[in-house]
Amino acid sequence: MTLEDLGYNDRLKAYYRERQLDGYSIGRIVSEHKERYTVKTTDGEFQSELIGNLRFTAESRYDFPAVGDWVAISEYDEDKALIHAIFPRSSIIERQAAGRSAQVQIIATNIDYGLIVQAVDRDFNPNRLERYLTICHASGVEPIVVLTKIDLIEETALAELLTGLSRRINDIPVIPVSNTEGTGLAELAPYIQAGKTYCLLGSSGVGKSTLLNRLAGTDLMKTGDISDAVSKGKHTTTHRELILLERGGILIDNPGMREVGITDAAGGLEMTFDQIMELADACRFKNCTHQHEQGCAVLEALETGELEEAAYENFQKMQRERARFEASKAEQRRKDKSLGKLYKRIQEERRRNKF
Structure with missing residues (x-):
């Protein structure tokens, strides 16, 4: 090596x-x-x-x-x-730390591609998928969507799911696979390149570890069945780990994430919802909120069906979340600055009292 x-x-x-x-x-x-x-x-x-x-x-x-x-x-x-x-990082995949409004959690660094894994039988959720896309876009990481467990649904159901997904995301590779049968792995293989680093992103029980074993060519990660009670993997990844793949790529496995809070300081939200951004350029007012204004091109697209209502609502929700995070971060910076001034004042008083 x-x-x-x-x-x-x-x-x-x-x-x-x-x-x-x-x-x-x-x-x-x-x-x-x-x-x-x-x-x-x-x-x-x-x-x-x-x-x-x-x-x-x-x-x-x-x-x-x-x-x-x-x-x-x-x-x-x-x-x-x-x-x-x-060493300086080329990219950082991060999310808002669970339960901590102004803090971030680093998922992994120096990533080239994010493999966003969702299972089509239980876990499939376009809203959550858009969150993962936003995290990737904000990090400067190329996203690839991998839909697992396609052997558990009918072909017609899969076709309908893919058609619906195509209305929500554009220009992102979407690869349906069955880890059990090996279907779709040949389509995923060309994306795995020697010297490139990939990060698995997704919930527990969607087949990330099984997919990793398939890509690695050996059983590196412990896997298990899905618990019917909680719809999660009985044996899941508990920590991040970097693994060399059979085809020469480098893959980082992650524990399943129940919460996918965005920080989005680099315009990832706008890249994920590029259709809304393009429509917004035609709005009557530059500061349009796309909620109630006359002449709003986004609202007009909603009325005509050009824009998916679910995508619009998810965009608005994530915008509010980003605003709350930025406000919390600004408040934390103010508190830290005040504490710093207090510490300096105490230190100066201590020095004066010595003389």
Whole structure:
């Protein structure tokens, strides 16, 4: 195995030279457990942690490593190492942290493609699919939709589902597969390229781990049946992990996500709902909210059936969610700034009292 097999490229090589990291080994984080990281190099895997300076100067979650990161390490035992540097990221897939309105959770970094997996028998939900698309678009990651378990529904039902989906999303590959029968895997195979990194996104029990096993050519991940009581996999992924595939690609598996809160600081929402954005250009007013204004092209498209009502409602809901997140983040920044000023004032008073 070479570093190139793990996705090492010219951009990373240039950073390695510029930062004069010659004395360190280069590796990629393949798993994370409570600020302990497994780093894969050409010499094997090392259980690693940050050096004190990186830990103490970190200002946010973005300053800590995540699965998919490239790092410079020094080995100090047979299978242990210290992380001295985190390479700049080409992309970050993130979501709003569950239950924390102003915080983000990094799902994975340095991703080229997001494999959005939904099962057609139970899990299929166009609204949630649009959320995953928004996360990918905001991260600069190319989305690919994989519809699993097509062996569990009739062909006519699948055709109707695909027709309906085509009215909601455009120019995104949609590949129906059956992990059990192997149907559709040949259509997915050309998208898997050596040196490219893929991230599995989807709920529990949709067949992500089974799909990973198929792509890897071996049973790497534990899988199981669906529980009838909760409609979830009995054996599901519990942590993120980076795996090399049979065809040379690199795939990051993820635990199923019950909540897909968007942060969307980079226009991902507008890219996902590009039809609405195009219609909005024809609105009478530039600041149109597309809710009640006369001369709103979006509302007119709703009335004529040109625009799906479900897509419009999902867009409005996600817009409100994005606005709440931005407002919460701004409030948190104000609080942090006030706390910083208070801390400085206390420190100054302590210094004055010494003299």
